[in-house]
Amino acid sequence: MTRTHHPAPTFQLRLALARDVVIGPGKAALLDAVERTGSISAAGRTLNMSYKKAWQLIDTMNRHFSAPLVVTQAGGHERGGAQLTELGRQVLAHYRALERKLSPSVSAEAQALIDLLGRPADASPLDST
Template identity: 50%
Template sequence: MPKPTFHLRVLIDEKAALGPGKADLLEGIRDTGSISAAGRRMRMSYRRAWQLIDALNTDFGAPVVDTATGGKGGGGAQLTPLGEEVLSRYRRIEAACAQAIAADVAALRKRLVR
């Protein structure tokens, strides 16, 4: 049976939200060590990637990503412990939701006319 597909956006409060875009960006930074590479992987501009990281930093009151300035030795980025926690918690919430809706999604799929 196919895994339920959904887009989860968690509204943490009136101003702070965490969804698949921010989570995928954090995952990309973790995997590539680069904000620009993570953004490219998502077909997102560096500026937009930075805006999302800045929003997370503001929302959580501390950096979610550590950066090193580029240049001769190269730059880079990595998730802070807070960034790892934010990503991990979002993925756990996402997995719990997928499990919770699996039976209903399967029932709806059976009702599709194809």
């Protein structure tokens, strides 16, 4: 390591593909959790998010995108659940891919900024006024 252990700078990306057609870190994490857990309520629990909040976010996406990203079933095969549609998987995949693609550039610039902060540009040696 160069100095001490840094908390590692992070970045968040929010895409507005059209009016109200928006995906950011929160919805991406939720889609991820739904895919892994197979239900909205379980996804909410893993994200420490209320069912209401999780359902609202998914409902917003389903209504604003051209087709649902998540399909649900009350009761049934395994007492109900939810899963991503093909569109949902692709949207999530594209979002993650873009995050990965941007990561190197962001890291480089963030490091430059952190270097700036470490050196507060103070003590101009010949400041007459």
